[in-house]
Amino acid sequence: MSSSTEIRSVPESYPMNTGDAAYINAKSSDFKKEAQKESMNVAKVMIDDAIAEKLDVKKFSFTSKSTFRIADLGCSAGPNTFHVMQNIIDAVQHKYQSQGLTSHTPEFQVFFNDIPSNNFNTLFTTLPPERPYFAAGVPGSFHGRLFPESSLHFVHSFYALQLLSEVPKELLNKNSPAWNKGRISYTCAQDEVAHAYAAQFAEDMATFFDARAKELAVDGIMVLIMPAIPNVGQSSAHGLMSDCLGSSLMDMAKEGLISEEQVDLFNLPFYITSPKEMKEIVERNGCFRIEKMKIQNPRSGIDAPISGQSCMMQRRAGLEGMISKHFGAEIVDDLFYRFSKKIDEVSDLLESQFQAGTQLSIVLKRI
Template sequence: MNNFSSSNLFRLADLGCSVGPNTFTAMQNILEAVQHKYQSQGLASKIPEFQVFFNDQGSNDFNTLFTSMPKERQYYAAGVPGSFYGRLFPQSFLHFVHSSYALHWLSRVPEELLDKNSPAWNKGRIHCTNASDAVVDAYAAQFTKDMEGFLDARGKELVSGGMMVLITLGCPNGMPYSNLPTGLMFDFLESCLNNMAKEVSNSTGLLSEGQVDSFNLPVYAASPMEITELVERNGCFSIERLELTNVRTEADPKLDEKACVMHLRAGFESIISKHFGNDIIDELFDRLVKKVKESFHLILSSCRGGTQLSVVLQRK
């Protein structure tokens, strides 16, 4: 707490906040943890005021975010639109940064995937799952570029001693993406899209093979080794904790096919409809439910490994 004693204002940011309510829960938990830290050190009289910055892309529905904000909150709130892969705040401004399930989104689809003359042209595929090495390398290179920008920006914005907690999709070192639950679901989704495109290839339909060829999901699950290398290369942070955990626990409700598809649809419907249009959505996800049922045992077995990457960094 000595790092923050010169100010009576504790600033924290949630990067990739979406529209709630998870962001409000996370911010309240962090706030209470800081308060408890002060109290445990006999500094209850010096507990600071709190200011929370909610960040997401400019297209995020900030109106919904702020109208659903808890009325009894213990912090001042502000919205900060913009990409977290670049600077968002002044120098040495923040004390704590949190980001949950946002960093797996790439800033853009690698250009090589759409170039027919490139070895990374991803024809017939929508992700790097089961794709060529060139495609996997293109995804990894884009993630590296994005994370370098993210770490560089946060290194400037966090005070010395400031903390950063990142939770995102993860992949065990050396494991193919096809062994992950998300990889399997992307593979099933890809199969449904290709089947729909082939069915209408010789007639006027809702979906074409060309549309599938030009569609790629900008998502990447990094390994602990990749994150470690990026943090060490950046040099601004010490790694306090880095681990892969299982998203699901024994206490969670039993996983079923429809729940898997529902989660995928919630996260990706907007990007799919933007590319293919709204007319295919219901048919696509109905087919996906059937596809998942056929191979649901693979989903269940893939969920046994750790696929959630938790990282705690401290600004040097």
């Protein structure tokens, strides 16, 4: 940044549940906690291994007054982010010990990032009172610069990159071939819709990797955990769930409870990528080496079969705010009841799609 350059904040198009009524927040938070526990366990192994095998602490050449800086991008209001940050610091400290560098262990500073409408007040008042790091909150979209050049040593992001900076504009244009009539996502839609989504994701990822390439110090590690499908275009658990939600909305439109036009104008601002697609995006950026990449079943530690009820709770936690804003809060209970019934009908298919993998973990090194 030259001294005259302004750092522009990226507008936030999709405040999630964070800005909505307190009761939604409270519920979402519990639902999310439960739903994310298994996903986090699967990710923890990947992060521990990445630090043990790929983080070369000697490369940072810390002096006695240096700081190891960690950022969690899209951290939400906690408490999951606190567990993950603690795990990362434990693993880094262990690395210093195992290399006989205990006396060189730096101080840690953790930056909790999310969009400005995230509930930072809750995040800050629930910080663990005894923590081995200095805490800071960083408001802003990760589709742009958030930190000074080369100032970070470890970047983490958990289930945040699927969120697009905006719904592709052509989806809302009745005269466009990508006009997404009667659907809320790109699965089972015409090719133009899927292309518009993929293009938006590619553009968002380009700005994401450009920003991180500037912010992460050389040899720094970035671990991205995100929903994914095994292969581009393949039918997936994520797509199936979006289709169930979309078809529930269309059922309600046919019954006159909402208008069809409302459904036409509603599109989920999510894109679920594949390992191949992410590999291409990383290579296009050119500043990172892929150290590890793995697609897994985040439910692998769970014995119970998939239930409409549990899927409903997870989806509702993430989408209630957005749906209330577009369709009105009065339809939410009915909609998610219909959704859970549809999920129950396809639970076998959903189970097999989970088996194929829905969670992508990528370990990258800044080169």
